[in-house]
Amino acid sequence: MSHRWKRAGRAMAGLLAAGLLLTACTGPAAEPKTTTPAAAPTPSGPLKVSVITHGTAGDAFWNVVKNGAEQAGKDLGVQVEYTSDGDPGAQAKLIDNAVAQQTGGLVVSMANPEALRPSIEAAVRAGIPVITINSGEDKSAAYGALTHVGQNESIAGQEAGKKFKDLGKHKLLCVIHEAGNVGQAQRCDGAKTGFAGTVQTLQVDISNPTDAESRIRGAVQTDSSIDAVLTLNSQVAARAVSAIKSVNSKAQVATFDLNSDVVAAIKAGDVLFAVDQQQYEQGYLPVQFLKLYRDNANVVGGGKPVLTGPDLVDKSTVDKVGQYVQRGTR
Amino acid sequence: MTTLDERLAKPRLTDRLVVRPEIGALLGAVVVFLFFTFATDKFFSASGAATWLDDAATLGIMAVAVSLLMVGGEFDLSAGVMTASTSLVTAILATQAGWNVWLALLVSLVFALTVGAFNGWLVMKTGLPSFIVTLGTFLALQGLNLGVTRLVTGTVQVSGMRSTDGYASAGFVFASTVDVGGTPFQISIVWWLGAIAVAAWLLLRTRFGNWIFAVGGSAASARSVGVPVVRTKILLFMGTALAGWLVGSINILRFASVQANQGIGLEFQYIIAAVIGGCLLTGGFGSAVGAAIGALIFGMARQGIVFAGWDNDWFMLFLGIMLLAAVLVNNALRRRAERVRR
Numbered sequence: 300m301s302h303r304w305k306r307a308g309r310a311m312a313g314l315l316a317a318g319l320l321l322t323a324c325t326g327p328a329a330e331p332k333t334t335t336p337a338a339a340p341t342p343s344g345p346l347k348v349s350v351i352t353h354g355t356a357g358d359a360f361w362n363v364v365k366n367g368a369e370q371a372g373k374d375l376g377v378q379v380e381y382t383s384d385g386d387p388g389a390q391a392k393l394i395d396n397a398v399a400q401q402t403g404g405l406v407v408s409m410a411n412p413e414a415l416r417p418s419i420e421a422a423v424r425a426g427i428p429v430i431t432i433n434s435g436e437d438k439s440a441a442y443g444a445l446t447h448v449g450q451n452e453s454i455a456g457q458e459a460g461k462k463f464k465d466l467g468k469h470k471l472l473c474v475i476h477e478a479g480n481v482g483q484a485q486r487c488d489g490a491k492t493g494f495a496g497t498v499q500t501l502q503v504d505i506s507n508p509t510d511a512e513s514r515i516r517g518a519v520q521t522d523s524s525i526d527a528v529l530t531l532n533s534q535v536a537a538r539a540v541s542a543i544k545s546v547n548s549k550a551q552v553a554t555f556d557l558n559s560d561v562v563a564a565i566k567a568g569d570v571l572f573a574v575d576q577q578q579y580e581q582g583y584l585p586v587q588f589l590k591l592y593r594d595n596a597n598v599v600g601g602g603k604p605v606l607t608g609p610d611l612v613d614k615s616t617v618d619k620v621g622q623y624v625q626r627g628t629r
Numbered sequence: 630m631t632t633l634d635e636r637l638a639k640p641r642l643t644d645r646l647v648v649r650p651e652i653g654a655l656l657g658a659v660v661v662f663l664f665f666t667f668a669t670d671k672f673f674s675a676s677g678a679a680t681w682l683d684d685a686a687t688l689g690i691m692a693v694a695v696s697l698l699m700v701g702g703e704f705d706l707s708a709g710v711m712t713a714s715t716s717l718v719t720a721i722l723a724t725q726a727g728w729n730v731w732l733a734l735l736v737s738l739v740f741a742l743t744v745g746a747f748n749g750w751l752v753m754k755t756g757l758p759s760f761i762v763t764l765g766t767f768l769a770l771q772g773l774n775l776g777v778t779r780l781v782t783g784t785v786q787v788s789g790m791r792s793t794d795g796y797a798s799a800g801f802v803f804a805s806t807v808d809v810g811g812t813p814f815q816i817s818i819v820w821w822l823g824a825i826a827v828a829a830w831l832l833l834r835t836r837f838g839n840w841i842f843a844v845g846g847s848a849a850s851a852r853s854v855g856v857p858v859v860r861t862k863i864l865l866f867m868g869t870a871l872a873g874w875l876v877g878s879i880n881i882l883r884f885a886s887v888q889a890n891q892g893i894g895l896e897f898q899y900i901i902a903a904v905i906g907g908c909l910l911t912g913g914f915g916s917a918v919g920a921a922i923g924a925l926i927f928g929m930a931r932q933g934i935v936f937a938g939w940d941n942d943w944f945m946l947f948l949g950i951m952l953l954a955a956v957l958v959n960n961a962l963r964r965r966a967e968r969v970r971r
Contacts, residue, residue, distance in 0.1 A: 356941065356942055356944075356945075357942075380935075380938050381940075381941070382935055382941045383941065386888075386891060387884055387886070387888060387891075388687075388880055388883075388884055388891075389684075391884065392680065392683060392684050392932070393935060395679075395680050395683065396680045396932050396935045396936065397935075398676070399671055399674070399676035399677050399679065399680045399936075400671045400677075400936060401671070411786060411788075411884075411886055411888060413788045413789075413790075413791070413884065413885045413886035414884035414885065414886050416885070417883070477785070481784060
């Protein structure tokens with residue numbers, strides 16, 4: 300019995316080895332053979348667009364992007380499929396999947412560009428037009444995407460800083476809640492550029508709201524000249540508001556990102572303004588661009604990214620925008 | 630026939646099949662495969678198969694190692710995060726310290742085996758359930774991943790593997806693609822097949838495999854008949870760590886970057902795949918091939934849902950229902966198997 304098994308095992312191993320020798324292997328670093336690019340899909344019938352993001356299922360921010368993409372699909376008669384996975388490897392597999400299905404266009408958010416590079420380049424080689432959104436702006440063109448749709452974090456920070464300056468503030472505290480997040484550092488650096496006064500950064504931990512609040516309280520207590528606080532997330536904004544109230548500081552808060560809490564806080568006068576990157580457009584516009592590209596060979600942006608933000612929402616516009624936040628489109 | 634001793638009678642084919650632990654998973658895999666083949670137009674195509682096999686492969690490598698451990702009566706909750714830890718060790722040494730990739734891979738292998746041996750040693754030394762011990766290791770590794778990554782690089786992801794020494798050769802081994810009829814298949818699928826072969830051979834054809842069944846069935850009885858229980862279990866924990874290193878290496882060389890929070894939550898997927906494949910949570914029964922089929926079901930379902938164009942929001946619901954169905958079928962088959970044996 301065991302002899303037969305051994306023999307079978309040896310035969311199997313031999314077969315496997317032979318099979319491996321026969322098949323052509325391609326290393327990941329090796330340049331792919333230049334194949335003739337697949338013929339562009341004929342502009343007829345419904346266009347199918349796959350939107351693949353790094354948002355986790357049930358994330359409020361990405362839900363708005365999804366709504367935008369799906370609305371564009373309805374408006375333009377495009378078949379939109381939204382999938383997402385926070386793990387870069389799994390996201391790459393979703394891109395491969397869309398390529399296997401010969402989708403008509405790809406919309407990808409690149410939080411981790413390097414991990415997605417082989418998959419995106421394979422899509423481009425297969426003749427599928429790609430548009431990147433939200434993050435990965437600087438790698439977008441290099442990977443062969445048509446254009447990038449998103450918010451430039453430095454510009455958004457600058458606008459927020461400028462607005463504080465126009466409001467006559469002198470000392471700004473910028474609250475970073477994810478250490479090592481490149482985008483957040485860019486926002487605070489941008490705020491420094493736009494503000495022209497003194498800017499301090501403060502590090503808090505988003506997953507521990509109590510700690511965040513006490514640190515902000517400590518910061519405004521020790522330095523009473525701080526008259527402006529910029530937070531980079533709506534949850535931290537709420538913590539900053541209650542920290543400032545608890546010590547009767549004169550500082551006023553502004554924040555990145557919108558949600559119904561921030562809308563209520565702006566209405567109540569607790570938050571001065573919100574920097575909205577209008578992510579609905581990051582879902583809507585790429586679908587439109589891909590349709591234009593297929594039907595009319597149009598490209599948008601002239602080699603520059605298409606900016607969806609910042610749009611500063613304050614007391615004057617909050618009533619209208621607030622309704623749209625409620626229905627999940629802002 | 631009636632005059633023969635029943636132990637010498639040839640059992641019927643159905644009875645012979647029904648005692649196999651992987652039969653439930655096999656039926657499930659066939660059902661899922663046929664369903665998506667008929668429900669979608671691209672699932673059953675070369676490029677479609679490359680997609681779902683790719684998804685199943687890294688999960689399958691882990692599930693196979695975890696199934697051996699579960700047959701041995703233990704859990705490893707640190708297996709998911711281990712895939713990220715090994716990636717990070719390799720990436721930090723190669724990109725930050727400028728080491729050759731092969732050397733970095735060797736060090737991360739030593740790191741993984743050390744953590745695995747530590748898990749096994751602590752479980753055997755303290756007599757605590759491995760669920761608790763490896764939960765501790767899982768949390769510790771999670772913190773280590775984030776802390777060390779931020780300390781060394783100042784960010785939460787390590788990238789830049791493509792420009793390191795020896796990337797081409799290591800990438801060829803762990804992350805290349807194999808062209809079959811013009812469609813590129815990931816090399817991880819070959820590694821997966823290798824892992825299945827090695828694990829099935831170990832479990833069914835070696836003395837060590839008998840020890841695994843023995844320590845999982847009853848550690849006390851195994852000890853009394855001279856099975857080296859401590860050594861067996863420590864080796865099993867080292868086995869899941871080794872698999873974690875293999876998957877971590879495949880990931881870092883393929884994606885060229887790694888995030889500090891990767892791998893969290895995957896440990897339960899490995900356990901689910903093993904359970905779908907017929908492993909008992911109580912140990913002493915299960916199959917490596919079954920776990921691999923469980924991983925295949927996972928990959929087919931995950932990518933099949935995308936091929937079918939369903940809303941991804943429902944994936945977890947589908948998964949939960951599938952898990953319950955698989956366990957119920959396995960349970961029914963095992964009851965029947967026990968009747969057959971008697």
